[in-house]
Amino acid sequence: MKVYFVGAGPGDPELITVKGRRLLEEAGVIIYAGSLVNPEILKYAPPGAKLYNSASLTLEEVLAIMQEAVARGEKVVRLHTGDPSLYGAIQEQMDALERLGIPYEIVPGVSSFAAAAATVRREFTLPGISQTLILTRRAGRTPVPEGESLPDLSRHRASLCLFLSSQDLAAATAELARGYGENTPAAIVYKASWPEEKVIHGTLGDIAARSREAGIDRTALLLVGDFLAGSYQRSCLYDPAFSHGYREAKASHG
Secondary structure (H helix, E strand, O other): OOEEEEEEEEEOOOHOOOOHHHHHHOOOEEEEOOOOOOHHHHHHHHOOOOOHHHHHOHHHHHHHHHHHHOOOOOOOEEEEOOOOOOOOOOOOHHHHHHHOOOOOOOOOOOHEEEEHHHHHHOOOOOOOOOOEEEEEEOOOOOOOOOOOOOOHHHOOOEEEEEEEHHHHHHHHHHHHHHHOOOOOEEEEEEEEOOOOOEEEEEEOHHHHHHHHHOOOOOOOEEEEEEHHOOOOOOOOOOOOOEEOOOOOOOOOOO
């Protein structure tokens, strides 16, 4: 038996992958991030599965549960919100499992940044606007490396999604405005894909106040960039005048 790190998706129970759902249905032990994972997803767990909410557990306690379950021959699912590779704190778990000789596998999930883009019906990578997406967070108790502060990143003026910073939104938007400018479009997406999802549109100059008025102070993403509004160039990929390996350019009759 092994441990499976499974991305639960952004919240909607139907946005877990087919493989992730199958593993949940087969699991003997499920350790889930209770502060973030939609409990509705646990309906896929079999009746006899043992459920552990990791919100109140330490790394050592989580590892002990994994080790004991695998020793009993049980399949373990470690259920993380979104995709485990983003702010999932899974590297330390994987390294510990390797030291213990316990096999594991990672099953990717749909990240909340993808769900947020779907909610606002915009594409992060618009031709002529931005071909880069920055996923980041503001420094807090977990610092950010040199060169990754919000003022530094804002100089790129790329599309940006800010995680884990909604409680410091006024400070975060002020820092981002140094490079983007206060008039840059911004949006707050609260609990993307959940039933209680909310979207607030504005600019870097006013989105913090709008969010505060709506009572949003956690579980929200900040989207920033010109991809949220305005004109853009048509994609070359589907342009009749553009040739590629699967299609010849069509002559213009204009």
